[in-house]
Amino acid sequence: MTGETNLQRLLASMTPQLLPRIYVFATVAPGVAMPDGLDPVMQFREREGLTLIVTEDEAKSAGLAGTFRCRMITLDIHSSLEAVGFLAAITARLAAAGMGVNPVSAFYHDHLFVPAERAEEAMKLLRELARQSFATKDLQREEVEAIASGHMASEHDDLNSVLDPR
Numbered sequence: 001m002t003g004e005t006n007l008q009r010l011l012a013s014m015t016p017q018l019l020p021r022i023y024v025f026a027t028v029a030p031g032v033a034m035p036d037g038l039d040p041v042m043q044f045r046e047r048e049g050l051t052l053i054v055t056e057d058e059a060k061s062a063g064l065a066g067t068f069r070c071r072m073i074t075l076d077i078h079s080s081l082e083a084v085g086f087l088a089a090i091t092a093r094l095a096a097a098g099m100g101v102n103p104v105s106a107f108y109h110d111h112l113f114v115p116a117e118r119a120e121e122a123m124k125l126l127r128e129l130a131r132q133s134f135a136t137k138d139l140q141r142e143e144v145e146a147i148a149s150g151h152m153a154s155e156h157d158d159l160n161s162v163l164d165p166r
Helices: 007-013 056-062 086-096 116-136 141-149 154-163
Strands: 016-028 042-046 049-055 067-075 102-105 110-115
Touching: 007 086, 007 116, 016 056, 016 110, 016 116, 049 056, 067 116, 086 102, 086 110, 086 116, 110 116
Parallel strands: none
Antiparallel strands: 016 049, 016 067, 042 049, 067 110, 102 110
């Protein structure tokens, strides 16, 4: 299974799932063992240390200082690791709402870590993006771009000038 690469299908078919727990990002210095009892949802080794995404409760129990209280949203579609633009479209939509997001791609799915207090808002934005993409998935690329930019196809430039008098 290689996963979906078509951007329109990815956006239209994604089903965001909000997980119930609160997560934090924590770090362990190089050469220091990860505390016992941790079950990170993600770990990534950098030269500065081991980054962990763990539940807030796990971080507290292990004596780790966690940062970025967040909720995890799983985009329930098997996206290809070679898909182009999927996370860019999603993070751009959240950024337009002034929302920071930390995306993580795994083999089958993409996961978004969004501020805990804005998780429901993120879900609403993602559902809207999926609905809009579903409605346009059968359109030609130029038509989708025209809709996204707020302009009609080039044969209607006279009307476009009314929409954008620049």
